[in-house]
Amino acid sequence: MVNSKSKLPELLAPAGDWETLKVAVAAGADAVYVGGKLFSARQYATNFDRDELAKAADYLHLRGRKLYITVNTLIKQEEIDDLLDYINFLSAIGADAVILQDLGALYLIRTYWPQLPVHASTQMTVHDGAGVRLLKSLGVERVILARELSWEEIKAIHEESQVEIEVFVHGALCVAYSGACLFSSLVGGRSGNRGRCAQPCRLTYTLYQTTGRGRAVPVSEKEKHLLSPKDLSLITAIPQLIVAGVSSLKIEGRMKGPEYVGTVVNCYRKALDRYREAPEQFRVLREELNALTTVFNRDLSSGYFLGDLGPALASPERPNNRxxxxxxxxxxxxxxxxxxxxxxxxxxxxxxxxxxxxxxxxxxxxxxxxxxxxxxxxxxxxxxxxxxxxxxxxxxxxxxxxxxxxxxxxxxxxxLRPDYSGSKLPCHLQVKVAPGKNLVFTMEGLGEKVVVTSADQAQAATKHPLTEEILHHHLTRLGETPFRAASFTSLIEGNPILPFSQLNQVRREAVARLSEKILTPYRRPLVDLRQVKEEVMEAATLKKRSGPSFLTVFAGNLDLLKVALAAGIPKVIFGGESFTPGFRWTKEHLAAAIELARQAKAKAIIALPRITREREKKAIASYIRISNELQPDGFLLSHLGSIQMVRDYSDLPIYANYSFHFFNPFTLKLLQKQGIAGLTLSPELNKGEVFALVDSPLLSEVEVELLVFGALELMISQFCPIGAWVGGSKPRNCSRPCRQQRYFLRDRKEIDFPVMVDEFCRMHLLNSRYLSLLRELESLKEKRLSLRLELRHQDPEVAARVIHLFQRGLAGGGGEADHATLESLLGQELTRGHFYRGVE
Structure with a gap:
């Protein structure tokens, strides 16, 4: 427990427009985060244009508050020039930090704007201490952690890394790990990674179980909001947040208005201030809880902060205001x-x-x-x-x-009134005046002080001399300025007199000079972008990649691995999560897989799980050590923490999975020092964007992989609908029905989405239609690509036939007849994903 003298965490408020920003300040926010018109993950918010951003920076800084600007979408190669101009502008106006998702953008900012602080967005999917350590080494000042972590995990991460930690404490809770969701993108073409999420998770679904005879039986109430979580509220957990070492308490809501933001910020401000005064007596008042449930909410919960809630996390009856x-x-x-x-x-x-x-x-x-x-x-x-x-x-x-x-x-x-005291910076005013001398007015605020003298000397008054009341009346009239008089002292000698116009002029000059003095340190010089853009141009200068492409298989168990190797596949990936009932990638299974690959003279890559929570650190460390002893040809890694952990125990090559969102070549630039031997391109790229990246000289020396077949993961969630709606319990008490039967979610249009659960009780929602680029192999076969077949969820017999069809495609087949055969084999129409449509 901290004492009353300890520093409280920052209270960070959202603002989607100017009025909401003003209310956030008035209500007591220490900092505000906003989005501009470009590269913001809330593209449907009003957001701020450049003039408004500059105005917001000054407005906040003059009141002793901070401005963080979200640049938290993925950046396409053709957008890099616009990004550079935008970052240059944000640096110059004095942004206190930019919030980033794109690793390529991080590389560019750390290279050319080293003085501009960077906060890692929750879209970076950071959920372990290793990931925080890696980001610290890459120049990130603060990490916004995944919302799935418990307070014990957050505390451990902070103690390990000593990096500023930001945690969401109130507002909407995504059902998926942020940054690990392609649901809106693949189903509706509106990418959450590009700020355009359509929130398909808030729609209605029915959970079905597939029986042994292949029949589908509903196991939940029909068309409920099975993936819609309650909103998060951690106001009662302020003591645990502080003990955990959280630096910033973040309120979600850039799409919400002044009433919501003002009310929530005000409640948390009062609670924090009360904690500072008497931590041992901390409590949240009933009126505050009532206020929080009056403004927009889908019912409130503690999320994952106090432990996994299971079914109590969800709000199945309705996805909107309760x-x-x-x-x-x-x-x-x-x-x-x-x-x-x-x-x-x-x-x-x-x-x-x-x-x-x-x-x-x-x-x-x-x-x-x-x-x-x-x-x-x-x-x-x-x-x-x-x-x-x-x-x-x-x-x-x-x-x-x-x-x-x-x-x-x-x-x-x-x-919102211009004279509201909570919107103003408290200043200390002092005035000295005597006949025959210039009036001296001192104004202090935010550690800065200015001294202004009157244009003329005061005269000796024959009547109506200046009094303390007169001086106070004229010199504390700060009106719509950013300041208010917290104290006023006057020293009057004799009976001086000055025209009131000079008193008003002194006050106005002091306000202007103090404002300028406060703002000057925030003015950063513009960077000459010519050198920067030369590097960008070099990266975009195409160097045609050529050579035979080959097939790679990601196998979910030993039987699938044997099928791939028997077919002569030259590179196999295995390990990571297990989706096969009764099977896990133990030391013995990994060793057997390595031996099978060596006998077949195939390259063997061991995968780590997509998500590794801090609480799983020991198990993952053991897995990496065991894998390293087996000396595979490398590791396939899916998040930043995995890179750091593998580098803690191994110097084997690293292959970065598509979850690193390779949208531009500078993402590889950032990770080069980590020993990246290969990367998998994002499935959100279209054909032109894929070829532009493939032919970039920055990627010429690494293996580039492209997903060409598989049921892609729409989302990964710590919330398991099978455990919630079949098991009816928290994960620790779940009977694991997912290991006995197969399940899927059916939407209102009768479209089915398979639900897979790994051994860590994380849910993986798969797309309803398989991705297949079988008909596109002609354009891919001479680009020196690894073409990945995602076969982790397949039956071995079906997998063998899929492999055969793609081998025929590389050999010159892959036409409509083979495509029809594949559709018949899988019993569904196939999709080319974003290969032609891409994302906005």
């Missing part, structure tokens, strides 16, 4: 179109309410004609029965929820 329960309907007057409600909490005229009717969904209204005992009232109290107008019929017993509060709205409007 509000706060305040009472039940007692009666509905059909003639007068009004209802009587027995209140359990206060209700005000002007409040927004929603009645959850038993049939037909929800009935909402703004409360008008509020009466109690026949009397019109502005407020009906808890325990009373109140009538109000409601145009649609409801039934006795229906629940009533408060969805907006007129009192909260008034509070937000007050915060």
């Amino acid at each position: 509000g706060r329960f305040i009472g039940r309907v007692k009666q509905y007057d059909q003639k007068r179109k009004r209802c009587l409600v027995k209140l359990e909490e206060d209700l005000c005229a002007g409040d927004g309410v929603e009645v959850w009717v038993k049939v037909g969904g929800r009935v909402g209204t703004i409360v008008e004609n509020l009466t109690v005992n026949g009397n019109r009232v502005d407020v009906a109290r808890a325990g009373e029965e109140a009538w109000f107008a409601l145009p649609q019929e409801v039934k006795p017993g229906d629940r009533v929820f408060l969805t907006s509060s007129v009192s909260l709205q008034k509070k937000i409007q007050e915060m």
